Amino acid sequence: MTMHNLEMDDVVILICSSSDLVDGGKGVRFPVTAGGEDGTGFAIRYENAVYAYLNRCAHVPIELDWNEGEFFESSGLYLMCSTHGAIYIPESGRCAGGPCRGGRLRQITVFEKDGQVFWRPDDYIKPARA
Numbered sequence: 001m002t003m004h005n006l007e008m009d010d011v012v013i014l015i016c017s018s019s020d021l022v023d024g025g026k027g028v029r030f031p032v033t034a035g036g037e038d039g040t041g042f043a044i045r046y047e048n049a050v051y052a053y054l055n056r057c058a059h060v061p062i063e064l065d066w067n068e069g070e071f072f073e074s075s076g077l078y079l080m081c082s083t084h085g086a087i088y089i090p091e092s093g094r095c096a097g098g099p100c101r102g103g104r105l106r107q108i109t110v111f112e113k114d115g116q117v118f119w120r121p122d123d124y125i126k127p128a129r130a
């Protein structure tokens with residue numbers, strides 16, 4: 001894991017290079033600690049912007065990608081949980097259909113800088129334990 005200190009107390013963590021995220025294509029997983037438990041985040045690109053979420057379905061708390069990195073359903077318009085088909089809006093993580101029932105994915109702050117994608121920990125999503 002590579003940590004960068006852009007400013008004092010501003011810890012950001014490298015996920016991948018910008019070119020690794022193809023619009024509507026495969027996502028990139030990264031390790032996190034969520035509420036004190038080991039978990040996974042994932043980053044995707046949609047309409048040129050990068051988004052990241054905790055890899056945990058709002059329906060049953062399991063990972064969305066059965067095939068590693070496959071988060072979009074076949075139309076490329078929604079993120080989908082491969083287990084029971086909950087679909088989520090890529091820009092907001094809100095449930096758009098299926099058994100997630102008004103739930104949403106937990107967003108993780110991400111940004112691109114100098115051709116690389118970084119995430120920023122918050123009160124709940126922390127860097128993975130070494």
Ligand code: FES
Pocket residue numbers: 057058059060061062081082083084085086098099100
């Ligand atoms: S566990 Fe994700 S749709 Fe049910």
